[in-house]
Amino acid sequence: xxxxxxQSLNALQLGSIYAxxxxxxxxxYGILTMINFAHGDLFMAGAFFCFLIAVYLHLSFVPTLLxxxxxxxxxxxxxxxxxxxxxxxxxxxxxxxxxLGVGLFLENFTLALSPYPKHIPQLLGNTTWTLGSLSIxxxxxxIIALSLVLMLILDFIVQRxxxxxxxxxxxxxxxxxxxxxxxxxxxxxxxxxxxxxxxxAAGVMYGLAYPIIDPYMGIMVGWKAFICAVVGGIGNIxxxxxxxxxxxxxxxxxxxxxxSTYRDVVAFTLLLILLIVRxxxxxxxxxxxxx
Amino acid sequence: MKKSLILxxxxxxxxLGIYGCGGDDSxxxxxxxIAELTGDVPAVxxxxxxxxxxxxxxxxxxxxxxxxxxxxxxxxIIEDNAGKAEQSASSAQKLIxxxxxxxxxxxxxxxxxxxxxxxxxxxxxxxITPWSTAPKATLDSKTNVSKKYFFRACFIDPFQGxxxxxxxxxxxxxxxxxxxxxxxxxxxxxxxxxxKDVYEKNGGKxxxxxTYTTNDKDFxxxxxxxxxxxxxxxxxxxxxSEVPLQIQQAKRLGIKAPFIGSxxxxxxxxxxxxxxxxNDYYFSTHYAADSASDTTKKFIANYKAKYGTTPDDVAALxxxxxxxxxxxxxxxGKNDRQAVRDALAxxxxxxxxxxxxxxxEGSGDPVKSAVILKIKDGKxxxxxxxxx
Numbered sequence: 266x267x268x269x270x271x272q273s274l275n276a277l278q279l280g281s282i283y284a285x286x287x288x289x290x291x292x293x294y295g296i297l298t299m300i301n302f303a304h305g306d307l308f309m310a311g312a313f314f315c316f317l318i319a320v321y322l323h324l325s326f327v328p329t330l331l332x333x334x335x336x337x338x339x340x341x342x343x344x345x346x347x348x349x350x351x352x353x354x355x356x357x358x359x360x361x362x363x364x365l366g367v368g369l370f371l372e373n374f375t376l377a378l379s380p381y382p383k384h385i386p387q388l389l390g391n392t393t394w395t396l397g398s399l400s401i402x403x404x405x406x407x408i409i410a411l412s413l414v415l416m417l418i419l420d421f422i423v424q425r426x427x428x429x430x431x432x433x434x435x436x437x438x439x440x441x442x443x444x445x446x447x448x449x450x451x452x453x454x455x456x457x458x459x460x461x462x463x464x465x466a467a468g469v470m471y472g473l474a475y476p477i478i479d480p481y482m483g484i485m486v487g488w489k490a491f492i493c494a495v496v497g498g499i500g501n502i503x504x505x506x507x508x509x510x511x512x513x514x515x516x517x518x519x520x521x522x523x524x525s526t527y528r529d530v531v532a533f534t535l536l537l538i539l540l541i542v543r544x545x546x547x548x549x550x551x552x553x554x555x556x
Numbered sequence: 557m558k559k560s561l562i563l564x565x566x567x568x569x570x571x572l573g574i575y576g577c578g579g580d581d582s583x584x585x586x587x588x589x590i591a592e593l594t595g596d597v598p599a600v601x602x603x604x605x606x607x608x609x610x611x612x613x614x615x616x617x618x619x620x621x622x623x624x625x626x627x628x629x630x631x632x633i634i635e636d637n638a639g640k641a642e643q644s645a646s647s648a649q650k651l652i653x654x655x656x657x658x659x660x661x662x663x664x665x666x667x668x669x670x671x672x673x674x675x676x677x678x679x680x681x682x683x684i685t686p687w688s689t690a691p692k693a694t695l696d697s698k699t700n701v702s703k704k705y706f707f708r709a710c711f712i713d714p715f716q717g718x719x720x721x722x723x724x725x726x727x728x729x730x731x732x733x734x735x736x737x738x739x740x741x742x743x744x745x746x747x748x749x750x751x752k753d754v755y756e757k758n759g760g761k762x763x764x765x766x767t768y769t770t771n772d773k774d775f776x777x778x779x780x781x782x783x784x785x786x787x788x789x790x791x792x793x794x795x796x797s798e799v800p801l802q803i804q805q806a807k808r809l810g811i812k813a814p815f816i817g818s819x820x821x822x823x824x825x826x827x828x829x830x831x832x833x834x835n836d837y838y839f840s841t842h843y844a845a846d847s848a849s850d851t852t853k854k855f856i857a858n859y860k861a862k863y864g865t866t867p868d869d870v871a872a873l874x875x876x877x878x879x880x881x882x883x884x885x886x887x888x889g890k891n892d893r894q895a896v897r898d899a900l901a902x903x904x905x906x907x908x909x910x911x912x913x914x915x916x917e918g919s920g921d922p923v924k925s926a927v928i929l930k931i932k933d934g935k936x937x938x939x940x941x942x943x944x
Contacts, residue, residue: 380593380594398810479596481596481771485772525778525781526739
């Protein structure tokens with residue numbers, strides 16, 4: 266019993282990080298119907314910002330987190346302005362290739378600065394509580410709680426504020442919204458800032474949980490988070506959260522009860538089956554083709 | 557008219573350039589190095605590059621290599637494989653066909669040495685890997701006989717895995733082991749399987765045999781499973797960049813059992829990344845910097861003076877690879893790939909900075925002893941020797 270509970274905690278920790286990254290994919294897709302493949306590398310940038318701030322500015326956890334989120338959000342807005350905006354009316358493929366290019370640039374830029382893996386110093390005292398054979402670390406609790414809080418804030422912004430209403434309107438119909446006096450560019454920038462900022466927060470938390478970071482860390486995690494977004498129904502914010510927790514749970518539980526070599530095979534087969542049953546994802550809605 | 561004139565001038569300049577380069581190098585022996593300068597194990601590549609540059613500088617300062625009447629200087633060409641298997645193969649191809657090197661040293665990790673070795677074998681060029689210990693590397697993939705052009709300066713995993721299994725049973729007296737290894741990497745997989753085999757044959761029991769894939773950072777599921785199996789010791793035959801994460805996560809999950817490792821731990825980066833979490837654990841490796849012979853001490857002092865750090869096992873093995881190569885070129889008496897290969901295959905034994913190596917006829921694998929190091933207050937200290 267304690268074993269199952271321990272593995273569930275592991276799954277929640279991994280799942281909440283996946284969910285935070287998946288949100289960035291889904292928000293950008295919802296508003297621009299474009300997949301920002303550089304998102305995984307922005308997540309990596311978040312971890313590196315955290316490293317730089319913690320090592321050179323010696324700040325504590327909260328300012329480090331906020332500054333890293335700001336840094337990545339700024340990077341996201343700049344990338345949108347200079348790499349994606351000129352291509353807004355270009356064929357969809359051009360935008361995707363550009364996104365891949367931006368991702369490669371971020372990886373190799375970081376690599377050129379220093380190829381060595383970096384060690385993030387411990388920003389928080391880590392205590393481990395033991396209950397019988399169950400071990401709960403304060404870090405684990407913090408990651409899960411912080412991710413949930415960030416997701417609740419995001420849900421509030423999207424559902425209850427004017428800017429959120431504008432975001433939803435743009436994803437509904439991009440041509441009518443400017444007629445209502447909404448600045449589409451501003452809302453798109455805001456979306457990028459929030460989406461990549463959350464990715465940056467995920468980078469910081471990932472860096473704290475797995476304190477060795479390298480320029481390639483974003484690739485695999487980014488792909489997995491993208492899968493989460495698709496499974497939850499891409500474009501749907503609550504779907505991305507659910508998708509993240511599902512993938513985290515599947516990955517951990519497969520390794521927990523089957524030989525760990527089968528983890529990725531079984532995990533991705535299950536997700537494929539889910540997509541066969543629900544091709545638009547769990548919360549996605551089928552979009553009729555307009556002629 | 558004008559255009560064609562410009563074209564002709566350009567062609568002349570270009571051909572002069574090419575001729576100039578070619579003419580300049582004919583009096584030099586060219587040696588290629590393929591190292592992991594970027595990618596997942598950059599500390600390995602940097603050590604390899606440093607030791608290679610030092611070995612070449614030493615021989616050039618001594619006037620070069622005497623072949624017949626003439627003394628030849630050595631030119632070093634270093635290629636980065638970026639920690640990728642395909643780039644290792646293309647680097648080998650480039651060194652052999654474009655740069656026309658006499659021999660190649662590197663790559664170091666087995667997963668990169670294997671593809672490069674295939675190219676070297678088909679192009680009939682000597683390739684010495686300093687650090688690749690996977691037994692498969694020296695064997696032909698189709699016929700399973702020894703490759704003709706592939707040599708190494710290190711012992712192989714069947715020996716290392718056996719040493720570790722026996723050390724755990726006899727010296728540490730721990731009878732229940734768990735293993736966590738990277739199933740996608742040639743080296744990790746090979747040594748994990750050999751360890752399990754020898755350990756169980758000698759009376760131990762492997763209670764958990766768990767895997768992950770390269771670039772994973774979360775091992776919580778596998779480690780929770782290992783904790784459930786309650787082992788006395790956990791064997792992590794993984795690279796220095798991953799081991800600290802595994803040990804730290806295990807401690808966070810409340811695992812108290814000690815850890816042991818293999819030669820892939822032996823980089824100073826391990827201690828930097830791990831901090832105090834890795835203290836008091838043991839791993840097997842090629843040489844101990846603190847209990848060394850006179851030649852080794854001289855090498856360590858020179859390396860320290862040049863680069864400011866103690867040479868790790870990759871640096872020492874790279875230096876030995878060059879030592880072997882110089883001896884082979886001198887014996888061959890000419891700068892010719894085939895002659896160098898034949899001379900190298902006939903070297904019966906070599907006294908290097910990592911100890912005595914003996915070569916059996918027809919095999920590129922040396923027979924040499926291993927050492928067990930203990931991590932004490934962030935320093936690697938000699939603990940025991942293991943003879944072949």
